[in-house]
Each structure stands twice: as structure tokens, then as C-alpha cells.
Amino acid sequence: MQVCRTKSDIRAAVAGYHGAGESVGLVPTMGFLHDGHMTLVRAAREGCDRVVVTIFVNPTQFGEAADLDAYPRDEARDFALLEAAGVDAVFCPSVEEMYHAGAQTTVVTEGLAGMLMGALRPGHYAGVCTVVSKLFNIVGADRAFFGEKDYQQLLVIKTMVRDLDMPIEITGVPTVREADGLAMSSRNVRLSPEDRAAAVILNKALAYGDYEASDGRTGAELEESIRAFLAREPRAVVESVDVRDAATLAEVTGPIEAPVVILLAARFGDVLLIDQRVADPT
Ligand SMILES: Nc1ncnc2c1ncn2[C@@H]1O[C@H](COP(=O)(O)OP(=O)(O)OP(=O)(O)O)[C@@H](O)[C@H]1O
Ligand SMILES: CC(C)(CO)[C@@H](O)C(=O)[O-]
């Protein structure tokens, strides 16, 4: 596996792949890898001749400095996982390498990016779209793979690719969960034992919402029902519960008759966890 810390290095590596007529799959991450990330790597491995993984904890998408400072990192462990998975190259730049000191350009987002998790974390998706656009331009991959755990992020990125005519195919990959149902996430390691045990309520609430979605309720009614379910867990400080149209993220004002996405965000101690899942009432 080639370790590339500069844009020129990763560009040279990908030029070699493309020069050999090989397709390139990209898996953007913020490191501290788990099997959720590795399922993206496996999808890229199956769909492309070469796999490039990026590891970059992007400061511009963190609204809370404490969240950025506390973000877990273990480069050596990440490299070993990627090497064992047969990844061809990892791009792991410094902040200075990624962001020119005099940068004056960012991606402007609106619509999907400003609602739900975008409202909870103002500026988050602008930061995500800017860094993902840069990674697409730097690496020049043919396909990129993102997790459905961050369902809204996946939709925002697909919308950006459409709107800016980016020559890259985006693939969503199902969420990987721990044995007790908690969605794998790098932030899980920051949970206290008590909060780790409590956090399973998120997946249980999603399963409850999936079951209840087919009984003719409106989106708002299902949101309230899920909130009541979450109240069973006192350690969960619920930030948001949203039931939206799975394709547009629009509110569902009438009875739920088409697939919806349930989007949850809750704090356990000082850790914000999200979990998002499509419920199909049909
Ligand atoms: N459990 C999971 N199943 C599938 N994909 C996942 C999972 N967790 C993360 N991903 C995907 O991996 C990519 C990188 O995400 P990231 O590095 O932020 O990991 P993370 O586990 O989501 O960390 P955190 O949410 O704490 O920032 C994203 O496309 C994300 O959707
Ligand atoms: C896509 C991403 C790697 C951009 O920093 C990040 O938002 C993430 O890890 O989901």
C-alpha cells in the first residue's frame, strides 16, 4: 500500500492506475477505522480495479472545537487495516497540505445541507462539501463510496455532484452495526461504559419507527411516537428526531405512504451520536 501525504504523490499514483487503464474507487474517511469503513473499502474493491482511501480529520466541518480535539486518531492501526484489506493507496494529508494558507474559495450549500443535521451543526455540510470536492479534484477517482449511516450526508454529496456536474459516480453502502445494533462510529470509543450501553436505544428507536411507519401516521405523529420511545432512556439527551421523505428529505404532512428516512441525533455525555435509517411502509 502506498502512503501519500502530498497531493502530488497521490496524483502520481492515480495517474499510474489510470495510465494502465484501471478504474479507481475512493473512500473518504476521517480515520480511526472500523468495520463500517471497511465495508466501504470492500465495496470499492468489488467495483473498481484500484482503491484509494483518504484519512483526513477535516477541521472545517466541526462546529465544536472540543469535538475536533477529541476526535480519535490511530494512524498506525488504520494503515494496518487498510494494508490487510488490499487498499492500493492511502492519502493522509496535513491540514496545511489540504488547505492553502490563502484559500479564498469554498463550496456554498443550501437546501438539503441547511436542514436537519445541517441545522443542528451550522456550516457542517459546507465543510463536508468543500473537503469532498477537494478530495474528488485531488484524487480524480471514477467512483466514491459513502455510508448510509450518514444518510443526509450521502444525499447532500449526490446533490453536489449533480449540481456541479462532477465526473464521479457516488455509491451508498448500508450501515454496519455492532452486535447489539449500535451503528459503528469512530465516536463510540469516547462513550463511557454506561453511555455505551444506553446508546443502543438509537437503533431500537429506528426499528420501532420502521415498524410504526406503516400504520397510517403522518411524519409528525411518528416523530412524536419515536421521541416518546427514546424518553425511556434517561441517558439519551435527544437533539433531534425527524421523519422525512427518503428521496427529498421533505416533511411528510399526510399519512406515510412512501419510503421515509428516520434521522436521530442524541448526546450521551459529551458525545453526539447520529443514526439514520430508511423505513418503507409499502
Ligand atoms: N457504521 C457504518 N456503516 C457504514 N458506513 C459508515 C459507518 N460509519 C461511518 N461510515 C461511513 O464512513 C465514511 C467516513 O465516516 P467517518 O470517518 O466520519 O466515520 P464515522 O464512524 O462516521 O465517524 P464519526 O461519525 O464519529 O465522525 C462515511 O461515508 C460514513 O458514512
Ligand atoms: C466524508 C468525510 C470523510 C468528509 O470529511 C466525513 O464527513 C465523514 O467521515 O463522513
Ligand code: BAL
Ligand atoms: N461522519 C460524520 C462526520 C462528522 O461528524 O463530521
